Amino acid sequence: MADLSVYDRLDFPVSPEGRPWVFINMVATIDGKILSGERDENVMDLGSPTDHATMRFIESQADAVMIGAGSLRATVGLHYPERLKRLVVSASGTLDFSSKFFTGAPDKAWVVTGSRGVEGVAGRAQTFDAGEPVQWRRVLAWLHGLGVERLLIEGGSELNAALLAEDLVDELFLTVAPKVKLGSGIPTYAGGQPLPREGLLRFSLMSCLTHDDEVFLRYRRTARS
Numbered sequence: 001m002a003d004l005s006v007y008d009r010l011d012f013p014v015s016p017e018g019r020p021w022v023f024i025n026m027v028a029t030i031d032g033k034i035l036s037g038e039r040d041e042n043v044m045d046l047g048s049p050t051d052h053a054t055m056r057f058i059e060s061q062a063d064a065v066m067i068g069a070g071s072l073r074a075t076v077g078l079h080y081p082e083r084l085k086r087l088v089v090s091a092s093g094t095l096d097f098s099s100k101f102f103t104g105a106p107d108k109a110w111v112v113t114g115s116r117g118v119e120g121v122a123g124r125a126q127t128f129d130a131g132e133p134v135q136w137r138r139v140l141a142w143l144h145g146l147g148v149e150r151l152l153i154e155g156g157s158e159l160n161a162a163l164l165a166e167d168l169v170d171e172l173f174l175t176v177a178p179k180v181k182l183g184s185g186i187p188t189y190a191g192g193q194p195l196p197r198e199g200l201l202r203f204s205l206m207s208c209l210t211h212d213d214e215v216f217l218r219y220r221r222t223a224r225s
């Protein structure tokens, strides 16, 4: 029997004015690390088959999924259901355009980049010129215009941090895998620059499910003042 998601349904509010509802999904060890091996390697062995089924279910609730170029480079063979719009954020534009990420649905794949990347990628994939540095509100407005009401972010650490730093993330899904990795330089759920004490982002717990030794957390951003 196929492994089941811990969720059998997920309700989301109507998206905010002019942009999609944005949610991140990640798996991390008990000590907060998002890697099992090296940073340029995939993490398919970090979560259980139930975590993988849950990840697929969360994907099924999204209109589009966005990842960082580091995650795409690290995950050879990464692919998504054909219906799903998929975006990779890359300043350099240095990507493997033969990967299933692009070839699985060329009309639904975009590189979100700046002018340098637009030039480098030209003719190999669709691009969205998001400026340098990336103007995230512009990216979200463009996606909303494409009909994206629910945008799933699947890491890695740097992409998550970029969106969190601008307070553009509405929900966080986190699977805690019953493992310890160690390492002071190992990426966590979000890297980037630290926020000041008075600027921490607050989230409310929506649900906390368990399956075997894993914990599945869902947090929603508390009302912004």
Ligand SMILES: NC(=O)c1ccc[n+]([C@@H]2O[C@H](COP(=O)([O-])OP(=O)(O)OC[C@H]3O[C@@H](n4cnc5c(N)ncnc54)[C@H](OP(=O)(O)O)[C@@H]3O)[C@@H](O)[C@H]2O)c1
Pocket (backbone or CB within 6 Å): 025, 026, 027, 028, 033, 034, 035, 038, 039, 040, 041, 042, 043, 046, 067, 068, 069, 070, 071, 072, 074, 075, 089, 090, 091, 092, 093, 094, 133, 134, 154, 155, 156, 157, 158, 159, 160, 162, 187, 191
């Ligand atoms: N545990 C989990 O759930 C999970 C999920 C996803 C990934 N991972 C792991 O995490 C690692 C990758 O994470 P990472 O933090 O190293 O990389 P990442 O966030 O996936 O990608 C970083 C790259 O994305 C581009 N990028 C991200 N934010 C940008 C911004 N604001 N402006 C312009 N470009 C931006 C840049 O690409 P260019 O270098 O092309 O300019 C940057 O080097 C991999 O090992 C992967 O397996 C774990």
